[in-house]
Amino acid sequence: MPTSVKRCQALQHKLIIPPPRLQQREAIVKHAVSKLLLTEAEDPSTRVEGLARQVANATAGYVARDISNLCRQAVLRSLRGSPTGYAENDSKELMERLEKLVLHFEDSLQTTQPSQQLEFESIRPAKRWADVGGYESVKQVLQRFMRLATSETPLRLGIKPPSGILLYGPSGCGKTAMALAMIGESTCNVMNIRGSELFSKYLGETEARLRRLFQAARAAAPCIVFIDEVDSIAAKREWSSIESGGPALRVLSTLLNEMDGVHDTSGVAVVGCTNQLDKIDDAIVRPGRFDKLVEILLPSADDRTGILQVLAQKSPLSSDVDIDTLSKVTEGYSGAALEKLFREAGLAALRSSRDAATLSMDDFDTALARMHI
Ligand SMILES: Nc1ncnc2c1ncn2[C@@H]1O[C@H](COP(=O)(O)OP(=O)(O)OP(=O)(O)O)[C@@H](O)[C@H]1O
Numbered sequence: 001m002p003t004s005v006k007r008c009q010a011l012q013h014k015l016i017i018p019p020p021r022l023q024q025r026e027a028i029v030k031h032a033v034s035k036l037l038l039t040e041a042e043d044p045s046t047r048v049e050g051l052a053r054q055v056a057n058a059t060a061g062y063v064a065r066d067i068s069n070l071c072r073q074a075v076l077r078s079l080r081g082s083p084t085g086y087a088e089n090d091s092k093e094l095m096e097r098l099e100k101l102v103l104h105f106e107d108s109l110q111t112t113q114p115s116q117q118l119e120f121e122s123i124r125p126a127k128r129w130a131d132v133g134g135y136e137s138v139k140q141v142l143q144r145f146m147r148l149a150t151s152e153t154p155l156r157l158g159i160k161p162p163s164g165i166l167l168y169g170p171s172g173c174g175k176t177a178m179a180l181a182m183i184g185e186s187t188c189n190v191m192n193i194r195g196s197e198l199f200s201k202y203l204g205e206t207e208a209r210l211r212r213l214f215q216a217a218r219a220a221a222p223c224i225v226f227i228d229e230v231d232s233i234a235a236k237r238e239w240s241s242i243e244s245g246g247p248a249l250r251v252l253s254t255l256l257n258e259m260d261g262v263h264d265t266s267g268v269a270v271v272g273c274t275n276q277l278d279k280i281d282d283a284i285v286r287p288g289r290f291d292k293l294v295e296i297l298l299p300s301a302d303d304r305t306g307i308l309q310v311l312a313q314k315s316p317l318s319s320d321v322d323i324d325t326l327s328k329v330t331e332g333y334s335g336a337a338l339e340k341l342f343r344e345a346g347l348a349a350l351r352s353s354r355d356a357a358t359l360s361m362d363d364f365d366t367a368l369a370r371m372h373i
């Protein structure tokens, strides 16, 4: 808006309308669906409520217009191919249409994007806890953090919710996967960015982007800011060489400032991942910024069993494969290495027979011989 307009006294009040929260999205879906289905009937109302909750959960970051577009699209899809003579007050038919609508919402969600998602990925990841095997105690820590950080009711005893959690540990151990599952399972908004993507070659642009990221998150609170590969924007001060020191330092201090701001405003929490904790500046892991550090190490035998079970859901195993045995012989393998083992075994199975449907122990033996761990 031109500053001359802002300066004139005609517009004295500024009202910020943030993107809708979960309950608000639910109300918008309910309203839009009822209007589109032309129904005030009693019967389908509980079904509409269930549907509204489901859609609201999946549409973090969507604004009211996006949600009503999505509803229109789903209703239109569900109408396709149905008989035109539709009796308005026939509640049986309405129920059938609602059932169909649930399916069409899933399709429509795949093809629509929230309009606010201009700069930062704000779609909730599709990963769920069921996609992450093993690491039960780590999962519990992350679930507890998420509950505290996104609770909309103020915590008792004057304790502020945690402002950030940093997952660190060797590469391939599932840090990103767990962070995505943690966010995917929550119902709050999300801003998702990689440290390396945030970097811009233009002077001052990276800092500006960081500020816009946190600004957007505050407007969408409760919101999780997920920064993968934090090390690329929060390197230790002595690690940045003299010539690149200037910009890197400014980015670091912007991040520190913004994270302090997070501590003061509730409803925003930062989740970070790194495989180079030693390269990260100490100030960033101070309490009040990333106040919880979680180390994710190579999986134990039990964790490997869990991961293998998850992997086996996608690639069926033949009866001669024993997961416990596989877990024993894969000591030192990370989650990523186990995934590669399955891929190699799959390739071996396809080499022996083009229409192989399961992975046999022979395939795993071939794959194990090919792995260099
Ligand atoms: N516990 C696990 N259960 C299922 N899959 C896993 C697990 N751990 C890792 N994986 C799989 O291994 C791959 C690599 O994991 P991920 O990207 O999360 O590792 P990372 O710790 O973030 O590594 P980096 O530090 O290099 O970013 C992913 O495809 C992920 O799905």
Ligand SMILES: [Mg+2]
Binding pocket: 175, 176, 177, 228, 229, 273
């Ligand atoms: Mg990662």
